[in-house]
Amino acid sequence: MPRVGNRRKKRRTHVVDNETAQSALISNETLKVPKSLIVRRGKVESEVSQLVDDFRKLMLPYTALNFKEDARNRKHTLSTYAKELAMPMGVSHILAISQNLEHVNLRLARVPEGPTMTFRVTQFSLMKNVVAVQRRPYTSKGIYQHSPIVVTNNFGDANAPPHVKLMRITFQNMFPAINVADIKLNQCRRVVLFNFMEEEGIVEMRHYAIKATPTGVDRKVRRIVQNKLPNLKRLNDIADYITGTTLSGNIAPSASTIGNVSDSEPEDETSHVVLAQKFSGKGNGKQQKSALKLVELGPRISMKMLKVERGMGMGDVMYHALITKTPEEVRELKERKEKEINLKKQRRDTQDRNVEKKRKAKEEKLSTKRQRKEDRQRAAMDALRNETTKTNSSSDDSDNTSENEGADSDDNSSSDDDEDESDDASS
Numbered sequence: 001m002p003r004v005g006n007r008r009k010k011r012r013t014h015v016v017d018n019e020t021a022q023s024a025l026i027s028n029e030t031l032k033v034p035k036s037l038i039v040r041r042g043k044v045e046s047e048v049s050q051l052v053d054d055f056r057k058l059m060l061p062y063t064a065l066n067f068k069e070d071a072r073n074r075k076h077t078l079s080t081y082a083k084e085l086a087m088p089m090g091v092s093h094i095l096a097i098s099q100n101l102e103h104v105n106l107r108l109a110r111v112p113e114g115p116t117m118t119f120r121v122t123q124f125s126l127m128k129n130v131v132a133v134q135r136r137p138y139t140s141k142g143i144y145q146h147s148p149i150v151v152t153n154n155f156g157d158a159n160a161p162p163h164v165k166l167m168r169i170t171f172q173n174m175f176p177a178i179n180v181a182d183i184k185l186n187q188c189r190r191v192v193l194f195n196f197m198e199e200e201g202i203v204e205m206r207h208y209a210i211k212a213t214p215t216g217v218d219r220k221v222r223r224i225v226q227n228k229l230p231n232l233k234r235l236n237d238i239a240d241y242i243t244g245t246t247l248s249g250n251i252a253p254s255a256s257t258i259g260n261v262s263d264s265e266p267e268d269e270t271s272h273v274v275l276a277q278k279f280s281g282k283g284n285g286k287q288q289k290s291a292l293k294l295v296e297l298g299p300r301i302s303m304k305m306l307k308v309e310r311g312m313g314m315g316d317v318m319y320h321a322l323i324t325k326t327p328e329e330v331r332e333l334k335e336r337k338e339k340e341i342n343l344k345k346q347r348r349d350t351q352d353r354n355v356e357k358k359r360k361a362k363e364e365k366l367s368t369k370r371q372r373k374e375d376r377q378r379a380a381m382d383a384l385r386n387e388t389t390k391t392n393s394s395s396d397d398s399d400n401t402s403e404n405e406g407a408d409s410d411d412n413s414s415s416d417d418d419e420d421e422s423d424d425a426s427s
């Protein structure tokens with residue numbers, strides 16, 4: 001509560017006209033947005049841990065950026081993660097990255113009923129590696145405030161294999177859908193590209209930032225508009241920089257070096273567009289002509305699908321890239337998995353019944369013990385009441401006895417007085 005002078009002033013900053021309707025609207029919109037949880041399982045190298053952090057940054061803003069794995073949870077199954085972590089937090093996708101002695105694996109599961117896809121990461125480059133080779137890296141403060149645009153390339157049409165269709169649909173559903181009617185141009189700041197190479201069966205993932213540069217004006221004027229002020233110490237006037245010549249008609253000293261075309265300034269006419277709305281960056285106003293360019297942010301990942309499992313990694317393999325089974329083997333495997341699931345369910349039910357039986361026996365034992373305690377307390381109170389009653393009755397009897405003795409002594413004294421009076425009278 002902020003202070004104004006010497007008084008404390010209460011300030012409410014979350015007032016809406018209809019709080020119930022507003023909260024209901026927000027909750028419905030939030031439920032439709034896919035959310036992801038990226039974890040690492042087991043012991044991994046520092047580069048793989050950095051890959052997990054970069055992957056979380058790519059999935060912003062609908063992911064847990066600062067999620068900390070507990071060492072006790074790294075060997076939990078995907079179903080355990082989904083039951084204890086993902087579902088309470090409203091997570092729709094789990095990405096688990098693990099490492100063995102030879103390979104780095106990525107498991108992508110749809111919560112809560114699957115399927116689960118397993119990929120083998122063949123190559124990857126971290127964000128810092130991508131930025132290190134760039135001449136002019138792109139940086140922006142609000143670039144991760146909105147979800148990226150998803151582009152899937154070369155995944156085929158309706159006649160594509162089922163596992164390829166599944167990859168395309170899963171990659172698209174990992175990110176929020178874009179409503180073209182309501183989207184703001186300033187929210188489209190990033191692009192995630194999934195390119196499928198059919199011959200090798202490898203999926204390449206790239207992460208880009210969308211950069212807009214105003215066109216239609218001289219390059220030198222554009223630099224001044226974008227606050228990229230040149231070094232004018234060798235010039236007499238800014239006009240010498242714009243025109244490239246001095247008042248005497250000679251070439252300006254630095255005009256030949258300042259105006260060179262750089263690799264970050266696109267000159268291709270096909271990339272020139274007229275902006276329908278204001279875009280990020282100075283000079284990119286509404287109805288202005290700008291040139292668009294993609295600047296890679298990283299990470300780069302090349303991965304190959306190994307298998308697709310039904311459910312949350314339950315072992316029922318629907319597709320395998322390395323092993324081919326006959327229909328009889330598939331049927332036998334399915335029956336065996338169903339038997340294992342049924343046996344596991346029966347054991348779970350038996351265990352639940354035993355736990356419930358023990359709980360009831362414990363409650364009965366506690367209730368019996370509580371009843372015996374109450375009986376002992378009641379018996380002690382009754383005994384105490386009886387003793388109190390006996391004490392009171394004995395004290396009453398002693399009082400009555402003393403009163404009777406007092407009355408007898410009074411009678412004896414009165415009889416003695418009468419005898420003395422009779423003796424006096426006779427004398």
